[in-house]
Amino acid sequence: MNAIQPSRPPLQPIQKRRVIPRPKRHLRQRSYQVMALESTAKIAVNLVVTAVAASALAQLLPYHSLQQEKLREISTEVKLMEAHVNGLQTEFSRNFDPQQTRSIMQQQGYRFDPSQRRVVVMNKDRQEDAQTQSSP
Template sequence: MNAIQPSQPPLQPIQKRRVIARPKRHLRQRSYQVMALESTAKIAVNFLITAVAGSALVQLLPFHWSQQEKLREIHTEVKLMEGHVNSLQVEFSRNFDPQQAKSIRQEQGYRFDPSQRRVVLMNQDGRVIEQTDLLP
């Protein structure tokens, strides 16, 4: 039983398996085509999005520029109004200053203190150069 048995050739010859051409190569080529089609679709969609964004920018830029111009005009008007408001505030504070009440009444009412004397400087032609009121 444990003896080595002589090798005998097999009774039937071993048949070589036939290599059946599997469509692997065809599948690879098809997967490359699918990937190429997918990449092309992605690029086309990206170009479309870029075109839409560019179109929106082209439409928005003139609006933005007009708004900036309006903003500059408003800033200019605000500066002018600030100057006007400042002058009105100075005049308002002067009008309600008790120390200047007498001089303001004289300016607005053309009345003068009896102790004041009017000095009028005239040209040789008879035109008035300057009028001032002096206290004695």
């Protein structure tokens, strides 16, 4: 068991495998057919995906334009309301300003400060019409 074994295996003649000739043309034609079929399938799938995408876009574009129109209307209304709110805020701050109290009372109550004189502006055309009608 403890015998020394040779360091290299004994030389044996290398047997050449017998090469069986294969019909290469048939395999090449078959691989070209498989590649052609695969490419055709890829193109068909891509065409279907493109058709579905185009159909989806055709349905979404009118909806998108409708939404844009609604957005424009709402934006216009928001601008109008902002202007209205700004006016109301200005009036509110003016109404609660202690320095403006007298002028607000005069505007709303038609009362005047005793130190002020009342000025009445009359139209000259009206005066002449009134005089001509009352003079006969």
